[in-house]
Amino acid sequence: MTDPVPDTRLRLTLLGGYLGSGKTTWLRHQLHVGAFGPRVHVIVNEAAEVPVDDALLSGASGMTLLAGGCCCCTGRAALIDALRALCDQRSRLSADAPRLDRVVLETSGLADPGSIVAAIQSDPVLVHHIVVETTIVAVDALHALAQLATEPLGRRQIGAADHLVLTKADAAGPADLARLRATLGLLNGHATVSASVLGAEVALPPLPPGTLPADLPPLGPDDVRGPIQPTQVHIPDGLDWASFAVWLSALLHARGEDLVRVKGVVRTPAGRLLLQTVRKVVQSPEILPDQGDARSDNVIVFIGRGYRPEDISRSMQRFLDLPLPLPV
Ligand SMILES: [Zn+2]
Incomplete structure:
Protein backbone atom coordinates (compact mmCIF):
# COMPACT_ATOMS: atom_id res chain seq x y z
CA MET A 1 0.00 0.00 0.00
CA THR A 2 1.26 3.49 -0.81
CA ASP A 3 0.92 6.42 1.53
CA PRO A 4 -1.69 8.96 0.53
CA VAL A 5 -0.08 11.91 -1.27
CA PRO A 6 -0.43 15.09 0.81
CA ASP A 7 -2.48 17.75 -0.92
CA THR A 8 -0.04 20.61 -1.45
CA ARG A 9 -2.40 22.78 -3.46
CA LEU A 10 -2.82 26.41 -2.50
CA ARG A 11 -5.85 26.96 -0.23
CA LEU A 12 -8.27 29.68 -1.23
CA THR A 13 -10.72 31.40 1.08
CA LEU A 14 -13.38 33.43 -0.64
CA LEU A 15 -14.77 36.38 1.27
CA GLY A 16 -18.02 37.71 -0.13
CA GLY A 17 -20.90 39.84 1.00
CA TYR A 18 -23.07 42.67 -0.14
CA LEU A 19 -21.87 46.25 -0.64
CA GLY A 20 -21.01 47.71 2.73
CA SER A 21 -21.44 44.46 4.61
CA GLY A 22 -18.19 44.93 6.50
CA LYS A 23 -15.94 42.51 4.61
CA THR A 24 -12.81 44.65 4.86
CA THR A 25 -13.24 45.40 8.56
CA TRP A 26 -13.66 41.72 9.28
CA LEU A 27 -10.70 40.72 7.10
CA ARG A 28 -8.48 43.41 8.57
CA HIS A 29 -9.09 42.08 12.07
CA GLN A 30 -8.62 38.44 11.04
CA LEU A 31 -5.26 39.30 9.42
CA HIS A 32 -4.27 41.27 12.50
CA VAL A 33 -4.84 38.27 14.78
CA GLY A 34 -3.21 35.88 12.30
CA ALA A 35 -6.36 33.85 11.67
CA PHE A 36 -5.17 32.84 8.19
CA GLY A 37 -1.67 31.82 9.21
CA PRO A 38 1.67 33.50 8.48
CA ARG A 39 1.88 32.97 4.71
CA VAL A 40 -1.28 34.45 3.31
CA HIS A 41 -1.73 36.51 0.17
CA VAL A 42 -4.75 38.77 -0.06
CA ILE A 43 -6.47 39.67 -3.31
CA VAL A 44 -8.87 42.58 -3.06
CA ASN A 45 -11.33 43.10 -5.88
CA GLU A 46 -13.03 46.43 -6.35
CA ALA A 47 -15.65 46.80 -9.06
CA ALA A 48 -14.88 50.51 -9.25
CA GLU A 49 -11.70 51.95 -10.77
CA VAL A 50 -10.72 53.70 -7.59
CA PRO A 51 -9.53 51.41 -4.84
CA VAL A 52 -10.18 52.47 -1.29
CA ASP A 53 -10.32 49.43 0.90
CA ASP A 54 -6.73 48.36 0.25
CA ALA A 55 -5.59 51.32 2.32
CA LEU A 56 -6.99 49.44 5.29
CA LEU A 57 -5.37 46.06 4.85
CA SER A 58 -2.06 45.09 6.33
CA GLY A 59 -0.84 41.93 7.97
CA ALA A 60 -0.85 39.84 4.81
CA SER A 61 2.47 38.70 3.36
CA GLY A 62 1.36 40.05 -0.01
CA MET A 63 -1.51 41.83 -1.59
CA THR A 64 -2.89 42.13 -5.09
CA LEU A 65 -5.46 44.72 -5.98
CA LEU A 66 -7.80 44.02 -8.85
CA ALA A 67 -9.77 47.19 -9.56
CA GLY A 68 -12.08 48.23 -12.33
CA GLY A 69 -14.13 45.09 -12.81
CA CYS A 70 -15.97 42.55 -10.70
CA CYS A 71 -14.18 39.18 -10.61
CA CYS A 72 -17.34 37.17 -11.02
CA CYS A 73 -18.11 38.73 -14.40
CA THR A 74 -16.26 41.57 -16.17
CA GLY A 75 -13.03 41.16 -14.17
CA ARG A 76 -12.90 37.38 -14.35
CA ALA A 77 -9.88 37.16 -16.66
CA ALA A 78 -7.85 39.44 -14.37
CA LEU A 79 -8.59 37.18 -11.41
CA ILE A 80 -7.58 34.04 -13.29
CA ASP A 81 -4.32 35.76 -14.38
CA ALA A 82 -3.55 36.88 -10.82
CA LEU A 83 -4.17 33.40 -9.38
CA ARG A 84 -2.12 31.73 -12.12
CA ALA A 85 0.76 34.12 -11.38
CA LEU A 86 0.66 33.21 -7.67
CA CYS A 87 0.64 29.50 -8.48
CA ASP A 88 3.51 30.02 -10.88
CA GLN A 89 5.65 31.82 -8.31
CA ARG A 90 4.90 29.15 -5.78
CA SER A 91 5.79 26.21 -7.99
CA ARG A 92 9.12 27.79 -8.93
CA LEU A 93 10.28 27.68 -5.28
CA SER A 94 12.31 24.74 -4.06
CA ALA A 95 10.40 22.20 -2.00
CA ASP A 96 11.86 23.28 1.35
CA ALA A 97 11.43 27.05 0.82
CA PRO A 98 8.63 28.70 2.80
CA ARG A 99 5.73 28.75 0.43
CA LEU A 100 2.49 30.61 0.33
CA ASP A 101 -0.17 28.57 2.13
CA ARG A 102 -3.30 30.48 1.45
CA VAL A 103 -4.99 33.12 -0.65
CA VAL A 104 -7.89 35.16 0.67
CA LEU A 105 -9.95 36.78 -2.06
CA GLU A 106 -12.09 39.66 -0.92
CA THR A 107 -14.69 39.96 -3.64
CA SER A 108 -16.45 43.12 -4.68
CA GLY A 109 -19.84 43.67 -3.12
CA LEU A 110 -21.39 43.03 -6.53
CA ALA A 111 -19.96 39.54 -6.87
CA ASP A 112 -21.74 36.23 -6.84
CA PRO A 113 -19.23 33.97 -5.05
CA GLY A 114 -20.72 30.94 -6.79
CA SER A 115 -19.61 32.28 -10.20
CA ILE A 116 -16.07 32.81 -8.93
CA VAL A 117 -15.81 29.28 -7.55
CA ALA A 118 -17.10 27.96 -10.88
CA ALA A 119 -14.58 30.07 -12.82
CA ILE A 120 -11.64 28.79 -10.74
CA GLN A 121 -12.75 25.19 -10.86
CA SER A 122 -13.27 25.22 -14.60
CA ASP A 123 -9.84 26.73 -15.31
CA PRO A 124 -7.60 23.93 -16.63
CA VAL A 125 -4.51 25.25 -14.79
CA LEU A 126 -5.98 26.46 -11.52
CA VAL A 127 -7.96 23.32 -10.87
CA HIS A 128 -4.66 21.47 -10.31
CA HIS A 129 -3.08 24.14 -8.09
CA ILE A 130 -5.85 25.67 -6.00
CA VAL A 131 -8.46 24.29 -3.65
CA VAL A 132 -11.36 26.58 -2.89
CA GLU A 133 -11.52 25.67 0.76
CA THR A 134 -14.28 27.82 2.10
CA THR A 135 -16.62 30.65 1.17
CA ILE A 136 -17.27 33.13 3.94
CA VAL A 137 -20.00 35.71 3.43
CA ALA A 138 -20.33 38.83 5.58
CA VAL A 139 -23.90 39.74 6.46
CA ASP A 140 -24.72 43.22 7.74
CA ALA A 141 -26.77 42.61 10.90
CA LEU A 142 -28.43 46.00 10.55
CA HIS A 143 -29.25 46.14 6.82
CA ALA A 144 -29.35 42.57 5.57
CA LEU A 145 -33.08 41.94 6.03
CA ALA A 146 -33.99 45.02 3.98
CA GLN A 147 -31.45 44.08 1.30
CA LEU A 148 -32.62 40.47 1.14
CA ALA A 149 -36.21 41.64 0.64
CA THR A 150 -35.29 43.37 -2.62
CA GLU A 151 -31.93 42.11 -3.90
CA PRO A 152 -31.60 38.80 -5.76
CA LEU A 153 -27.81 39.18 -5.56
CA GLY A 154 -27.91 39.36 -1.76
CA ARG A 155 -29.80 36.08 -1.67
CA ARG A 156 -27.36 34.42 -4.08
CA GLN A 157 -24.43 35.52 -1.91
CA ILE A 158 -26.03 33.99 1.19
CA GLY A 159 -26.79 30.82 -0.73
CA ALA A 160 -23.13 30.43 -1.79
CA ALA A 161 -21.70 30.58 1.75
CA ASP A 162 -20.17 27.84 3.84
CA HIS A 163 -19.95 30.26 6.71
CA LEU A 164 -21.88 33.45 7.44
CA VAL A 165 -20.45 36.21 9.61
CA LEU A 166 -23.04 38.57 11.05
CA THR A 167 -21.11 41.84 11.10
CA LYS A 168 -22.00 44.92 13.18
CA ALA A 169 -23.81 42.49 15.50
CA ASP A 170 -24.05 45.12 18.23
CA ALA A 171 -26.06 47.40 15.93
CA ALA A 172 -29.13 45.17 15.72
CA GLY A 173 -31.58 44.45 18.55
CA PRO A 174 -31.87 40.85 19.84
CA ALA A 175 -35.26 40.26 18.15
CA ASP A 176 -34.04 41.58 14.76
CA LEU A 177 -30.86 39.55 15.02
CA ALA A 178 -32.87 36.40 15.79
CA ARG A 179 -35.18 37.05 12.85
CA LEU A 180 -32.20 37.57 10.55
CA ARG A 181 -30.68 34.28 11.70
CA ALA A 182 -33.96 32.44 11.08
CA THR A 183 -34.16 34.02 7.62
CA LEU A 184 -30.57 33.04 6.79
CA GLY A 185 -31.39 29.51 7.89
CA LEU A 186 -34.16 29.48 5.33
CA LEU A 187 -31.90 30.76 2.52
CA ASN A 188 -28.96 28.55 3.42
CA GLY A 189 -29.52 25.78 5.92
CA HIS A 190 -26.01 24.32 5.76
CA ALA A 191 -23.86 27.38 6.51
CA THR A 192 -22.41 27.85 9.97
CA VAL A 193 -23.01 31.26 11.53
CA SER A 194 -20.91 33.51 13.75
CA ALA A 195 -21.12 37.15 14.76
CA SER A 196 -18.60 39.96 14.90
CA VAL A 197 -18.19 43.54 16.05
CA LEU A 198 -15.43 45.56 14.33
CA GLY A 199 -14.11 42.28 12.95
CA ALA A 200 -13.72 40.52 16.31
CA GLU A 201 -15.90 37.52 17.02
CA VAL A 202 -18.63 37.94 19.62
CA ALA A 203 -20.82 35.22 21.10
CA LEU A 204 -24.25 34.57 19.59
CA PRO A 205 -27.00 33.69 22.07
CA PRO A 206 -29.03 30.54 21.34
CA LEU A 207 -31.74 31.20 18.76
CA PRO A 208 -35.04 31.54 20.68
CA PRO A 209 -37.26 28.58 19.76
CA GLY A 210 -40.10 29.48 17.42
CA THR A 211 -38.31 32.52 15.89
CA LEU A 212 -39.97 33.16 12.54
CA PRO A 213 -37.99 34.12 9.43
CA ALA A 214 -38.81 37.32 7.54
CA ASP A 215 -41.38 36.95 4.81
CA LEU A 216 -39.21 37.33 1.69
CA PRO A 217 -41.13 38.10 -1.50
CA PRO A 218 -40.21 36.07 -4.57
CA LEU A 219 -37.72 37.91 -6.82
CA GLY A 220 -37.12 37.35 -10.50
CA PRO A 221 -33.55 37.13 -11.73
CA ASP A 222 -33.87 40.42 -13.63
CA ASP A 223 -34.22 43.53 -11.60
CA VAL A 224 -36.39 46.11 -13.36
CA ARG A 225 -34.40 48.93 -11.78
CA GLY A 226 -31.36 48.06 -13.87
CA PRO A 227 -27.91 46.86 -12.86
CA ILE A 228 -25.99 48.32 -9.94
ZN1 LIG B 1 -19.56 40.22 -11.00
Whole structure:
Protein backbone atom coordinates (compact mmCIF):
# COMPACT_ATOMS: atom_id res chain seq x y z
CA MET A 1 0.00 0.00 0.00
CA THR A 2 1.26 3.49 -0.81
CA ASP A 3 0.92 6.42 1.53
CA PRO A 4 -1.69 8.96 0.53
CA VAL A 5 -0.08 11.91 -1.27
CA PRO A 6 -0.43 15.09 0.81
CA ASP A 7 -2.48 17.75 -0.92
CA THR A 8 -0.04 20.61 -1.45
CA ARG A 9 -2.40 22.78 -3.46
CA LEU A 10 -2.82 26.41 -2.50
CA ARG A 11 -5.85 26.96 -0.23
CA LEU A 12 -8.27 29.68 -1.23
CA THR A 13 -10.72 31.40 1.08
CA LEU A 14 -13.38 33.43 -0.64
CA LEU A 15 -14.77 36.38 1.27
CA GLY A 16 -18.02 37.71 -0.13
CA GLY A 17 -20.90 39.84 1.00
CA TYR A 18 -23.07 42.67 -0.14
CA LEU A 19 -21.87 46.25 -0.64
CA GLY A 20 -21.01 47.71 2.73
CA SER A 21 -21.44 44.46 4.61
CA GLY A 22 -18.19 44.93 6.50
CA LYS A 23 -15.94 42.51 4.61
CA THR A 24 -12.81 44.65 4.86
CA THR A 25 -13.24 45.40 8.56
CA TRP A 26 -13.66 41.72 9.28
CA LEU A 27 -10.70 40.72 7.10
CA ARG A 28 -8.48 43.41 8.57
CA HIS A 29 -9.09 42.08 12.07
CA GLN A 30 -8.62 38.44 11.04
CA LEU A 31 -5.26 39.30 9.42
CA HIS A 32 -4.27 41.27 12.50
CA VAL A 33 -4.84 38.27 14.78
CA GLY A 34 -3.21 35.88 12.30
CA ALA A 35 -6.36 33.85 11.67
CA PHE A 36 -5.17 32.84 8.19
CA GLY A 37 -1.67 31.82 9.21
CA PRO A 38 1.67 33.50 8.48
CA ARG A 39 1.88 32.97 4.71
CA VAL A 40 -1.28 34.45 3.31
CA HIS A 41 -1.73 36.51 0.17
CA VAL A 42 -4.75 38.77 -0.06
CA ILE A 43 -6.47 39.67 -3.31
CA VAL A 44 -8.87 42.58 -3.06
CA ASN A 45 -11.33 43.10 -5.88
CA GLU A 46 -13.03 46.43 -6.35
CA ALA A 47 -15.65 46.80 -9.06
CA ALA A 48 -14.88 50.51 -9.25
CA GLU A 49 -11.70 51.95 -10.77
CA VAL A 50 -10.72 53.70 -7.59
CA PRO A 51 -9.53 51.41 -4.84
CA VAL A 52 -10.18 52.47 -1.29
CA ASP A 53 -10.32 49.43 0.90
CA ASP A 54 -6.73 48.36 0.25
CA ALA A 55 -5.59 51.32 2.32
CA LEU A 56 -6.99 49.44 5.29
CA LEU A 57 -5.37 46.06 4.85
CA SER A 58 -2.06 45.09 6.33
CA GLY A 59 -0.84 41.93 7.97
CA ALA A 60 -0.85 39.84 4.81
CA SER A 61 2.47 38.70 3.36
CA GLY A 62 1.36 40.05 -0.01
CA MET A 63 -1.51 41.83 -1.59
CA THR A 64 -2.89 42.13 -5.09
CA LEU A 65 -5.46 44.72 -5.98
CA LEU A 66 -7.80 44.02 -8.85
CA ALA A 67 -9.77 47.19 -9.56
CA GLY A 68 -12.08 48.23 -12.33
CA GLY A 69 -14.13 45.09 -12.81
CA CYS A 70 -15.97 42.55 -10.70
CA CYS A 71 -14.18 39.18 -10.61
CA CYS A 72 -17.34 37.17 -11.02
CA CYS A 73 -18.11 38.73 -14.40
CA THR A 74 -16.26 41.57 -16.17
CA GLY A 75 -13.03 41.16 -14.17
CA ARG A 76 -12.90 37.38 -14.35
CA ALA A 77 -9.88 37.16 -16.66
CA ALA A 78 -7.85 39.44 -14.37
CA LEU A 79 -8.59 37.18 -11.41
CA ILE A 80 -7.58 34.04 -13.29
CA ASP A 81 -4.32 35.76 -14.38
CA ALA A 82 -3.55 36.88 -10.82
CA LEU A 83 -4.17 33.40 -9.38
CA ARG A 84 -2.12 31.73 -12.12
CA ALA A 85 0.76 34.12 -11.38
CA LEU A 86 0.66 33.21 -7.67
CA CYS A 87 0.64 29.50 -8.48
CA ASP A 88 3.51 30.02 -10.88
CA GLN A 89 5.65 31.82 -8.31
CA ARG A 90 4.90 29.15 -5.78
CA SER A 91 5.79 26.21 -7.99
CA ARG A 92 9.12 27.79 -8.93
CA LEU A 93 10.28 27.68 -5.28
CA SER A 94 12.31 24.74 -4.06
CA ALA A 95 10.40 22.20 -2.00
CA ASP A 96 11.86 23.28 1.35
CA ALA A 97 11.43 27.05 0.82
CA PRO A 98 8.63 28.70 2.80
CA ARG A 99 5.73 28.75 0.43
CA LEU A 100 2.49 30.61 0.33
CA ASP A 101 -0.17 28.57 2.13
CA ARG A 102 -3.30 30.48 1.45
CA VAL A 103 -4.99 33.12 -0.65
CA VAL A 104 -7.89 35.16 0.67
CA LEU A 105 -9.95 36.78 -2.06
CA GLU A 106 -12.09 39.66 -0.92
CA THR A 107 -14.69 39.96 -3.64
CA SER A 108 -16.45 43.12 -4.68
CA GLY A 109 -19.84 43.67 -3.12
CA LEU A 110 -21.39 43.03 -6.53
CA ALA A 111 -19.96 39.54 -6.87
CA ASP A 112 -21.74 36.23 -6.84
CA PRO A 113 -19.23 33.97 -5.05
CA GLY A 114 -20.72 30.94 -6.79
CA SER A 115 -19.61 32.28 -10.20
CA ILE A 116 -16.07 32.81 -8.93
CA VAL A 117 -15.81 29.28 -7.55
CA ALA A 118 -17.10 27.96 -10.88
CA ALA A 119 -14.58 30.07 -12.82
CA ILE A 120 -11.64 28.79 -10.74
CA GLN A 121 -12.75 25.19 -10.86
CA SER A 122 -13.27 25.22 -14.60
CA ASP A 123 -9.84 26.73 -15.31
CA PRO A 124 -7.60 23.93 -16.63
CA VAL A 125 -4.51 25.25 -14.79
CA LEU A 126 -5.98 26.46 -11.52
CA VAL A 127 -7.96 23.32 -10.87
CA HIS A 128 -4.66 21.47 -10.31
CA HIS A 129 -3.08 24.14 -8.09
CA ILE A 130 -5.85 25.67 -6.00
CA VAL A 131 -8.46 24.29 -3.65
CA VAL A 132 -11.36 26.58 -2.89
CA GLU A 133 -11.52 25.67 0.76
CA THR A 134 -14.28 27.82 2.10
CA THR A 135 -16.62 30.65 1.17
CA ILE A 136 -17.27 33.13 3.94
CA VAL A 137 -20.00 35.71 3.43
CA ALA A 138 -20.33 38.83 5.58
CA VAL A 139 -23.90 39.74 6.46
CA ASP A 140 -24.72 43.22 7.74
CA ALA A 141 -26.77 42.61 10.90
CA LEU A 142 -28.43 46.00 10.55
CA HIS A 143 -29.25 46.14 6.82
CA ALA A 144 -29.35 42.57 5.57
CA LEU A 145 -33.08 41.94 6.03
CA ALA A 146 -33.99 45.02 3.98
CA GLN A 147 -31.45 44.08 1.30
CA LEU A 148 -32.62 40.47 1.14
CA ALA A 149 -36.21 41.64 0.64
CA THR A 150 -35.29 43.37 -2.62
CA GLU A 151 -31.93 42.11 -3.90
CA PRO A 152 -31.60 38.80 -5.76
CA LEU A 153 -27.81 39.18 -5.56
CA GLY A 154 -27.91 39.36 -1.76
CA ARG A 155 -29.80 36.08 -1.67
CA ARG A 156 -27.36 34.42 -4.08
CA GLN A 157 -24.43 35.52 -1.91
CA ILE A 158 -26.03 33.99 1.19
CA GLY A 159 -26.79 30.82 -0.73
CA ALA A 160 -23.13 30.43 -1.79
CA ALA A 161 -21.70 30.58 1.75
CA ASP A 162 -20.17 27.84 3.84
CA HIS A 163 -19.95 30.26 6.71
CA LEU A 164 -21.88 33.45 7.44
CA VAL A 165 -20.45 36.21 9.61
CA LEU A 166 -23.04 38.57 11.05
CA THR A 167 -21.11 41.84 11.10
CA LYS A 168 -22.00 44.92 13.18
CA ALA A 169 -23.81 42.49 15.50
CA ASP A 170 -24.05 45.12 18.23
CA ALA A 171 -26.06 47.40 15.93
CA ALA A 172 -29.13 45.17 15.72
CA GLY A 173 -31.58 44.45 18.55
CA PRO A 174 -31.87 40.85 19.84
CA ALA A 175 -35.26 40.26 18.15
CA ASP A 176 -34.04 41.58 14.76
CA LEU A 177 -30.86 39.55 15.02
CA ALA A 178 -32.87 36.40 15.79
CA ARG A 179 -35.18 37.05 12.85
CA LEU A 180 -32.20 37.57 10.55
CA ARG A 181 -30.68 34.28 11.70
CA ALA A 182 -33.96 32.44 11.08
CA THR A 183 -34.16 34.02 7.62
CA LEU A 184 -30.57 33.04 6.79
CA GLY A 185 -31.39 29.51 7.89
CA LEU A 186 -34.16 29.48 5.33
CA LEU A 187 -31.90 30.76 2.52
CA ASN A 188 -28.96 28.55 3.42
CA GLY A 189 -29.52 25.78 5.92
CA HIS A 190 -26.01 24.32 5.76
CA ALA A 191 -23.86 27.38 6.51
CA THR A 192 -22.41 27.85 9.97
CA VAL A 193 -23.01 31.26 11.53
CA SER A 194 -20.91 33.51 13.75
CA ALA A 195 -21.12 37.15 14.76
CA SER A 196 -18.60 39.96 14.90
CA VAL A 197 -18.19 43.54 16.05
CA LEU A 198 -15.43 45.56 14.33
CA GLY A 199 -14.11 42.28 12.95
CA ALA A 200 -13.72 40.52 16.31
CA GLU A 201 -15.90 37.52 17.02
CA VAL A 202 -18.63 37.94 19.62
CA ALA A 203 -20.82 35.22 21.10
CA LEU A 204 -24.25 34.57 19.59
CA PRO A 205 -27.00 33.69 22.07
CA PRO A 206 -29.03 30.54 21.34
CA LEU A 207 -31.74 31.20 18.76
CA PRO A 208 -35.04 31.54 20.68
CA PRO A 209 -37.26 28.58 19.76
CA GLY A 210 -40.10 29.48 17.42
CA THR A 211 -38.31 32.52 15.89
CA LEU A 212 -39.97 33.16 12.54
CA PRO A 213 -37.99 34.12 9.43
CA ALA A 214 -38.81 37.32 7.54
CA ASP A 215 -41.38 36.95 4.81
CA LEU A 216 -39.21 37.33 1.69
CA PRO A 217 -41.13 38.10 -1.50
CA PRO A 218 -40.21 36.07 -4.57
CA LEU A 219 -37.72 37.91 -6.82
CA GLY A 220 -37.12 37.35 -10.50
CA PRO A 221 -33.55 37.13 -11.73
CA ASP A 222 -33.87 40.42 -13.63
CA ASP A 223 -34.22 43.53 -11.60
CA VAL A 224 -36.39 46.11 -13.36
CA ARG A 225 -34.40 48.93 -11.78
CA GLY A 226 -31.36 48.06 -13.87
CA PRO A 227 -27.91 46.86 -12.86
CA ILE A 228 -25.99 48.32 -9.94
CA GLN A 229 -23.03 50.31 -11.27
CA PRO A 230 -20.18 52.39 -9.88
CA THR A 231 -19.89 56.11 -10.70
CA GLN A 232 -16.86 58.23 -9.83
CA VAL A 233 -17.15 61.85 -8.82
CA HIS A 234 -14.08 64.04 -8.47
CA ILE A 235 -14.15 66.42 -5.52
CA PRO A 236 -12.54 69.79 -6.23
CA ASP A 237 -9.68 70.91 -4.01
CA GLY A 238 -10.61 73.41 -1.33
CA LEU A 239 -14.18 72.19 -1.18
CA ASP A 240 -16.21 73.41 1.76
CA TRP A 241 -16.39 70.18 3.72
CA ALA A 242 -19.42 71.20 5.81
CA SER A 243 -21.50 72.02 2.72
CA PHE A 244 -20.40 68.80 1.08
CA ALA A 245 -21.56 66.83 4.13
CA VAL A 246 -24.97 68.55 3.99
CA TRP A 247 -25.30 67.75 0.28
CA LEU A 248 -24.35 64.10 0.85
CA SER A 249 -26.89 63.73 3.68
CA ALA A 250 -29.60 65.27 1.51
CA LEU A 251 -28.69 62.97 -1.37
CA LEU A 252 -28.75 59.88 0.83
CA HIS A 253 -32.02 60.94 2.34
CA ALA A 254 -33.60 61.31 -1.10
CA ARG A 255 -31.91 58.41 -2.91
CA GLY A 256 -30.70 56.09 -0.16
CA GLU A 257 -32.61 53.14 -1.57
CA ASP A 258 -30.88 53.50 -4.95
CA LEU A 259 -27.46 54.48 -3.64
CA VAL A 260 -26.35 51.28 -1.98
CA ARG A 261 -22.82 52.41 -1.18
CA VAL A 262 -20.73 55.57 -1.22
CA LYS A 263 -17.05 55.57 -0.43
CA GLY A 264 -13.94 57.56 -1.01
CA VAL A 265 -11.06 59.44 0.56
CA VAL A 266 -11.51 63.21 0.92
CA ARG A 267 -8.76 65.64 1.84
CA THR A 268 -10.06 67.85 4.62
CA PRO A 269 -8.39 70.32 6.98
CA ALA A 270 -8.49 67.52 9.58
CA GLY A 271 -6.56 65.12 7.33
CA ARG A 272 -7.37 62.39 4.80
CA LEU A 273 -10.83 61.25 5.68
CA LEU A 274 -12.24 57.87 4.66
CA LEU A 275 -15.90 58.41 3.95
CA GLN A 276 -18.27 55.44 3.74
CA THR A 277 -22.01 55.02 3.65
CA VAL A 278 -24.29 52.03 3.48
CA ARG A 279 -27.77 52.91 2.29
CA LYS A 280 -28.78 55.92 4.36
CA VAL A 281 -26.24 55.35 7.10
CA VAL A 282 -22.99 57.31 7.09
CA GLN A 283 -20.31 55.37 8.95
CA SER A 284 -18.20 57.42 11.31
CA PRO A 285 -15.37 58.85 9.18
CA GLU A 286 -11.91 57.43 9.72
CA ILE A 287 -8.72 59.52 9.46
CA LEU A 288 -6.18 57.74 7.27
CA PRO A 289 -2.40 58.08 7.58
CA ASP A 290 -1.02 60.95 5.51
CA GLN A 291 1.70 58.89 3.86
CA GLY A 292 -0.74 56.49 2.21
CA ASP A 293 -1.34 56.24 -1.51
CA ALA A 294 -2.91 59.59 -2.35
CA ARG A 295 -3.77 58.84 -5.99
CA SER A 296 -7.36 58.07 -5.13
CA ASP A 297 -7.82 61.09 -2.87
CA ASN A 298 -10.77 63.35 -3.59
CA VAL A 299 -12.54 60.80 -5.72
CA ILE A 300 -15.79 59.46 -4.37
CA VAL A 301 -17.38 56.32 -5.74
CA PHE A 302 -21.16 56.14 -5.75
CA ILE A 303 -22.49 52.63 -6.26
CA GLY A 304 -26.14 52.30 -7.07
CA ARG A 305 -28.78 52.18 -9.74
CA GLY A 306 -31.78 54.05 -11.09
CA TYR A 307 -29.93 57.27 -12.02
CA ARG A 308 -27.59 58.44 -14.77
CA PRO A 309 -23.93 58.77 -13.71
CA GLU A 310 -23.91 62.51 -14.55
CA ASP A 311 -26.89 63.14 -12.25
CA ILE A 312 -24.69 62.77 -9.17
CA SER A 313 -21.99 65.26 -10.14
CA ARG A 314 -24.58 67.68 -11.50
CA SER A 315 -26.49 67.56 -8.23
CA MET A 316 -23.30 68.26 -6.29
CA GLN A 317 -22.31 71.12 -8.60
CA ARG A 318 -25.68 72.74 -8.27
CA PHE A 319 -25.85 72.34 -4.51
CA LEU A 320 -22.33 73.59 -3.89
CA ASP A 321 -22.59 76.29 -6.55
CA LEU A 322 -19.50 75.09 -8.37
CA PRO A 323 -18.72 76.96 -11.56
CA LEU A 324 -17.15 74.36 -13.84
CA PRO A 325 -18.42 71.03 -15.02
CA LEU A 326 -16.62 68.33 -13.07
CA PRO A 327 -15.00 65.37 -14.74
CA VAL A 328 -16.99 62.18 -14.21
ZN1 LIG B 1 -19.56 40.22 -11.00
